[in-house]
Amino acid sequence: VPTPLEPVDQDTLRRLHAVALRCRGGRRPDPGRARAHRLPPQSAVQAEIEDFRPYRPGDDLRFADWPSFARLGQLLIRRYREERSSHLHILLDCSRSMAVPAGDRKFAFAQNVAWLLAYLALHNETSVRLVPCAGRPAALGESPVMRPGRMGLVTAREFLSGLDPGGSTDLDLAVRRYLGRRDAHRGLVVLVSDLLLPPQRLDEALRALVGAGHEVAAIHVRGARECRVPGRAGVYRIRDAETGEERLAWLSRREARGRLAAAARLDESIDRILGRQRVRSVRADPAQAPGAFLLQALPRLDIVR
Amino acid sequence: MTLELARTDVLLAAPALFALLLLLHRRRPRIEPLEVSSLLLWEGTGDERAAARRARRVSPRFWLQLLGLLLLVAALAGPTLVEPPRSGRRLLLLVDVSASMQARVAGSTRFELARAEVRRRLGALGPGDRAMLVAFSSRPRIVEPWTDRRARLDDALERLAPDDAPDGLRAALTLARAILRQAGTGSEAVLVSDRPVRVSGAPAGVSLETVAIGGGLDAVRRVDAPDDASAEADPSRGAAEIAGPGPGGPTDPANVAITGLDVSQGPFTALADTTAHATVRNFSSSRPVTLVARSGPAGQEAEIGRWTATLAADEQRVFVLRGIPAAGRVEFALAHDDEGDALAIDDRATTWIRPQGAVRTLAVSDDPALIATLRRLTEATGTFDLVPASIAGRAAGPAADHDLAIFHRASTAGWTKGALVIAPVEDELFSVGGTIGDVRTVDWDPSSPLARHLQYPLSHQGLAARVLVPRFDARPVVRVAAEHGDVPVVWAGEHGGRRVAALAFDIASLDLGAEENLPVLVLVLNALRWLDPLVDDLPAVVPTGHAPSVDETSHRLRSAPAGASFPFARLGEYVFDTPAGERRYVAELRDARESDLRVGASEVDIVWPAPVDAAAPSPQPEGPETGPLAPLLYGLALTVLAGEWWLYRRARGEAHA
Numbered sequence: 006v007p008t009p010l011e012p013v014d015q016d017t018l019r020r021l022h023a024v025a026l027r028c029r030g031g032r033r034p035d036p037g038r039a040r041a042h043r044l045p046p047q048s049a050v051q052a053e054i055e056d057f058r059p060y061r062p063g064d065d066l067r068f069a070d071w072p073s074f075a076r077l078g079q080l081l082i083r084r085y086r087e088e089r090s091s092h093l094h095i096l097l098d099c100s101r102s103m104a105v106p107a108g109d110r111k112f113a114f115a116q117n118v119a120w121l122l123a124y125l126a127l128h129n130e131t132s133v134r135l136v137p138c139a140g141r142p143a144a145l146g147e148s149p150v151m152r153p154g155r156m157g158l159v160t161a162r163e164f165l166s167g168l169d170p171g172g173s174t175d176l177d178l179a180v181r182r183y184l185g186r187r188d189a190h191r192g193l194v195v196l197v198s199d200l201l202l203p204p205q206r207l208d209e210a211l212r213a214l215v216g217a218g219h220e221v222a223a224i225h226v227r228g229a230r231e232c233r234v235p236g237r238a239g240v241y242r243i244r245d246a247e248t249g250e251e252r253l254a255w256l257s258r259r260e261a262r263g264r265l266a267a268a269a270r271l272d273e274s275i276d277r278i279l280g281r282q283r284v285r286s287v288r289a290d291p292a293q294a295p296g297a298f299l300l301q302a303l304p305r306l307d308i309v310r
Numbered sequence: 311m312t313l314e315l316a317r318t319d320v321l322l323a324a325p326a327l328f329a330l331l332l333l334l335h336r337r338r339p340r341i342e343p344l345e346v347s348s349l350l351l352w353e354g355t356g357d358e359r360a361a362a363r364r365a366r367r368v369s370p371r372f373w374l375q376l377l378g379l380l381l382l383v384a385a386l387a388g389p390t391l392v393e394p395p396r397s398g399r400r401l402l403l404l405v406d407v408s409a410s411m412q413a414r415v416a417g418s419t420r421f422e423l424a425r426a427e428v429r430r431r432l433g434a435l436g437p438g439d440r441a442m443l444v445a446f447s448s449r450p451r452i453v454e455p456w457t458d459r460r461a462r463l464d465d466a467l468e469r470l471a472p473d474d475a476p477d478g479l480r481a482a483l484t485l486a487r488a489i490l491r492q493a494g495t496g497s498e499a500v501l502v503s504d505r506p507v508r509v510s511g512a513p514a515g516v517s518l519e520t521v522a523i524g525g526g527l528d529a530v531r532r533v534d535a536p537d538d539a540s541a542e543a544d545p546s547r548g549a550a551e552i553a554g555p556g557p558g559g560p561t562d563p564a565n566v567a568i569t570g571l572d573v574s575q576g577p578f579t580a581l582a583d584t585t586a587h588a589t590v591r592n593f594s595s596s597r598p599v600t601l602v603a604r605s606g607p608a609g610q611e612a613e614i615g616r617w618t619a620t621l622a623a624d625e626q627r628v629f630v631l632r633g634i635p636a637a638g639r640v641e642f643a644l645a646h647d648d649e650g651d652a653l654a655i656d657d658r659a660t661t662w663i664r665p666q667g668a669v670r671t672l673a674v675s676d677d678p679a680l681i682a683t684l685r686r687l688t689e690a691t692g693t694f695d696l697v698p699a700s701i702a703g704r705a706a707g708p709a710a711d712h713d714l715a716i717f718h719r720a721s722t723a724g725w726t727k728g729a730l731v732i733a734p735v736e737d738e739l740f741s742v743g744g745t746i747g748d749v750r751t752v753d754w755d756p757s758s759p760l761a762r763h764l765q766y767p768l769s770h771q772g773l774a775a776r777v778l779v780p781r782f783d784a785r786p787v788v789r790v791a792a793e794h795g796d797v798p799v800v801w802a803g804e805h806g807g808r809r810v811a812a813l814a815f816d817i818a819s820l821d822l823g824a825e826e827n828l829p830v831l832v833l834v835l836n837a838l839r840w841l842d843p844l845v846d847d848l849p850a851v852v853p854t855g856h857a858p859s860v861d862e863t864s865h866r867l868r869s870a871p872a873g874a875s876f877p878f879a880r881l882g883e884y885v886f887d888t889p890a891g892e893r894r895y896v897a898e899l900r901d902a903r904e905s906d907l908r909v910g911a912s913e914v915d916i917v918w919p920a921p922v923d924a925a926a927p928s929p930q931p932e933g934p935e936t937g938p939l940a941p942l943l944y945g946l947a948l949t950v951l952a953g954e955w956w957l958y959r960r961a962r963g964e965a966h967a
Contacts, residue, residue, distance in 0.1 A: 102347040111347075201348035232351045237961045240365035241344040243352050253341070254355035255364050267353050 010120050010166055011113075017296030021121065024303060026093070026129040026193075027310040056084040092192025093126040093133045094183075094219070095119050097165075098226075100139040100174035102201045105246040109228025112170045114291035115197045118224060121299050122195055123161040127153045134189075135164055138179040138198070139172040148183060173247035174202045176210040184217050191218040193308060196284075199226045200275050201247070207275065211282040222306040223279055223286040227272070232264035313939075316388025324383045328376060335372045340365045374954035381947035389939045398438030400456070400493045403428050404486055406503035407470060408447040408477035409854065409904045411523070413504070413563050413652040420523045421472045424502045427521055431500060432463050442489065446482035447473035447879060448855025456493070473879040474655050475855030476901040477505060484919045490516045504907075511918040518918075563652030564594035566621065567905035568601075568642055571659040571851075577839045578691035581666050586631040588642045588659060592621035593906045600645040603631050607639060614640070637665035655881055656905045659898055662848045669694045669842055670711060674704040675718035680732075680818035684716060687822065687834065694838060714841045718818065728809045728841035730834070733816040734778060739805060740812065743777030746792040746799070754788040759840045760802050760811060761787055764832050775799045775815035782810065788833070800833060802840070807889075811837040849894035853901065854878050864889055 060080040103112035133151040151157035238257035287302040411421040443454040454466035506522040570589035603615035644657040671694040688694035714728040721737040734740045784803025799814040857877035871882030878897035
C-alpha cells in the first residue's frame with residue numbers, strides 16, 4: 006500500500022525556505038529578477054512561454070507569435086522562462102528491503118525525505134528528476150522531470166505517493182538505464198537507500214554515476230529493528246525479503262550482540278566504498294522526523310551554501 | 311513408611327494426558343519464520359544443521375507441563391504416607407489442672423508436685439518413645455500431641471498452670487480412650503490427679519496407672535491395687551499414691567470455703583426484705599471462722615456484716631445477711647491468714663442485689679379503670695413508678711423521661727423503649743384482624759420468661775381477643791384454640807433493639823385481684839419484669855468451668871481475666887458484646903468437691919467411659935510425618951504450573967517487546 010506523504014509543518018517549511026541548495030548551476034531564487042528579460046532557450050521544445058511583448062525592430066522573427074498576430078493583427082514577440090542548467094537527480098530505493106521490517110517504516114521515511122529534497126530543489130529553481138530503483142513494475146523506467154513551479158511540486162508529490170516497494174535493489178541497472186537517457190543532464194545525484202546490496206554492485210553503480218560527471222551524495226537509511234533478534238528464543242527460518250533466500254538459525258537474546266557486530270561490519274564496508282568513490286553520505290534513522298533529519302543532513306552532505 | 315493410594319484408577323489418566331500433551335506440542339510450529347531486510351545483516355548466525363537439531367528437541371515448557379499434570383494426577387490419587395507401628399513406648403500423660411491443684415502443700419502446691427511427677431515420667435522415656443500431654447479441668451485439652459521431642463514436652467509442661475475450674479475426669483478419660491484407641495495396643499496412660507480414683511474397664515492392651523497427689527510428700531508409695539478381675543488379667547495396670555497418711559491425717563491441708571451464696575429477692579421484693587445467704591463449710595478439723603460481708607463497687611466496699619463462729623470438722627453453716635443498705639455488689643469473704651487455709655480461691659463470693667423502684671413506667675390509656683388497676687399493681691411491686699397519660703396527651707409528652715410504657719388501645723408510634731401493649735391497635739407493630747370467639751383451650755410456652763410461674767389454667771372467659779399479626783420478630787407465648795384454629799394471644803419479641811410484649815385481649819374489664827384472673831396477673835407481672843431494663847444489666851454469677859448460654863456466633867468476648875478461656879476457666883468478670891448490648895458474667899468457684907482437699911475424701915470408682923464425648927476435643931493426628939500427601943502434591947503441581955506460566959508470560963512479553 007503506497008504510503009501517503011506526511012504533511013510538512015510550517016516551521017520546517019520556513020527553515021527549508023532559508024536553505025540554498027548548492028548544485029551545479031543552481032542559484033538562490035530572486036523574486037525581484039524573476040520576471041526580467043531573459044534570453045530565449047536554445048531548445049524551444051524545452052522552453053516555457055513566460056510573457057509577450059510588442060515586436061521591436063531587430064527582434065528575431067523566430068520568436069514572433071504568429072497565431073496572436075492572426076487574431077489581433079499585432080505582432081508580439083514570445084518571452085521564455087530561462088532554462089535552468091542546474092539538475093537534481095533523486096535515486097530512491099523502492100526495493101522490498103525498504104519495507105522490512107515493517108515497524109521501521111524505512112520506505113515511508115525515504116519517500117518523505119525525497120519529497121522534501123524535491124521541494125527544496127524546486128524552490129531553489131532547480132529541476133528535479135526522480136529515479137525509482139526497483140519498486141513496482143510500473144515505476145521502473147519512469148523518471149519524471151519536475152521543473153520549478155506549482156506543477157512541478159504537484160507532479161513530484163503524486164509520483165512519490167504512488168510508489169510502492171517491491172523487488173530487489175538493482176541500483177546498477179537503474180543507474181545504467183538512467184545514464185543512457187539523452188536528457189540525463191549532469192548534476193547532483195542524491196541516493197536515498199538502505200544500501201543493502203552486494204558491495205561490488207554498489208561500487209559499480211557509484212562508479213558509473215561519478216564517471217558520468219555527476220556529483221553524488223547518499224542518504225543511508227538504517228532501521229533500528231533490522232538486526233534485532235526476536236524476543237522469544239527458538240529456531241527461525243530467516244528469509245531475505247528481496248532475494249527470497251532462506252537460512253535456518255537458532256536465535257536468542259545472546260545473539261543480539263552478534264547482530265550488531267554484523268551490521269557494523271556491513272556499514273564499514275559500505276562506508277569504504279562510498280569513500281573510495283568520494284560520495285558524501287549520512288546515515289538516517291527512520292524513526293526521526295524527515296524534515297528535522299534533512300535540515301541536519303544537508304550541511305553534512307555539503308550540498309547547501 | 312509406606313505409600314498408600316486412595317484411588318488407583320486416576321493413574322490411568324496419566325498416559326492419556328502425556329499423549330495429549332505430546333500431540334499438542336507436536337502441532338505447534340517448531341521453526342518460526344522471520345523475514346529480514348537482507349541476509350547481509352544476518353551473517354554468522356551459526357550452524358544450520360545445529361539449528362535444525364534444536365528444532366527437533368522438546369521444549370522445557372513441555373516437561374514442566376507434563377510434570378505439573380503428573381503431580382496433579384498423583385494428588386488426585388490420594389496418596390498417604392502410612393507409618394508402620396513404632397517399636398517405642400507410647401505414654402499418655404493426663405494431668406489434673408483443676409482448682410484443687412492450687413492447694414498449698416508443704417511449701418509447694420499440688421500442681422507443682424504433679425508437674426514434678428510428670429517431669430520424672432518424661433525423664434524415664436527412652437529413645438523412640440513417644441508421649442502426649444493432656445491437661446484437664448472442667449474440659450480436657452491436648453497440650454502437646456504425640457511426639458518424641460522431649461524439649462517440646464518439657465516446654466508444654468512448663469507453660470501449664472492450674473485453672474480455677476473443677477475437674478472433669480470423665481471427659482478426660484473419654485478423650486484418653488479415643489487417643490489410646492488410635493495409638494494401638496501396648497500404650498500406657500498415667501493419670502496424675504489429686505483425686506484418688508480407681509478406673510475400671512480399661513480398653514484391651516492399654517495399661518492405666520493413676521498417681522494420686524495428696525497431703526505431705528514425705529513418702530512416695532507405689533501401690534499395685536488391681537480393682538477387679540479384668541485388672542488382674544492385666545498386671546500392668548496399677549495405682550501409685552503420692553501422699554502422706556490417710557484421710558483426716560495431720561498433713562491434710564486445712565480449708566474453709568464459701569460453698570454457696572444465694573440472694574432471696576423476689577421479682578418485686580423490697581430491698582429491706584431482701585436477704586443474702588452465704589454457706590460456709592469447714593473441710594478440716596474444728597476451727598474458728600470469721601465471715602465478712604461488704605457492699606459497694608470494687609475498691610470502695612464498706613463492711614455491712616461480720617460473723618464469727620467455730621465450725622466443727624466438716625460442719626456447714628449458713629450465715630444470713632439482712633438489712634442490705636443498697637442495691638448493687640455484695641461480697642462475702644472469709645477473714646483468716648493464708649497459712650491457715652490451703653486454697654484461697656474459694657474464700658470469696660460475690661453477688662448482686664437488684665435495684666428497685668426506679669423504673670418510671672408510662673401508662674397510656676383513656677380507660678380510668680385500667681389506670682387504677684395498673685396503679686394498684688405497680689404500687690404492690692414497689693418497682694415501677696406509674697405515670698398515667700391519656701392517648702391524646704401522650705403524643706405531646708416527652709418519652710425520654712420514662713423507662714418503659716404500657717399502651718392500652720393506643721398506637722406505639724414514636725416510642726423507642728420497651729413496651730407492653732394491651733389490646734393493640736393497627737400500627738407499625740401489629741396488623742389487627744378479627745375477634746376470636748369460642749375459646750376452647752389455652753396453652754403457653756413454658757420456656758418464655760412471660761410464662762414463668764404460670765401454673766394455673768388460664769380463664770377462658772376474659773380472653774375475647776383479636777387476631778394479631780406482628781410486623782416484627784415476635785414469638786407467641788400464649789395460644790388459644792378457637793373455632794378458627796390455633797391463635798396466639800400473647801406475643802413477646804424485639805423490635806429495633808427494644809423488647810415488646812403484647813396481650814391481644816383487653817384486661818381493662820378484668821378484676822385482676824380475683825382468683826380466676828390470677829394467671830393474667832402473673833402474665834402482666836412477668837411481662838413488666840421482663841421489660842424492666844435494670845434486670846438484665848446485673849452481671850450473672852456462674853460457676854467456673856461452666857459455659858453460660860452464650861451464642862458464640864453473636865456474642866464476642868470483649869474482656870476476660872488473663873489466661874482465661876471459654877468456658878470460664880478462671881475466676882473473674884467476663885464481658886461480652888452482644889447485639890442487645892454489653893453482657894457481664896462473674897465466674898466463681900462454687901464446688902464443694904474442689905474445696906475438699908482432704909486426701910481420699912473424694913475417692914471414686916469410675917468405669918472408663920466408652921463412647922466419645924461430643925464435647926471433648928477430638929484427638930489430633932500424631933505428626934506431620936504421617937498423613938495425606940495430596941495437599942503437598944497439589945501445592946507442588948501449582949508451583950510447577952505457575953513456573954511454566956511465568957516462562958510462557960516472559961517469552962510472550964519478550965516477543966511483544
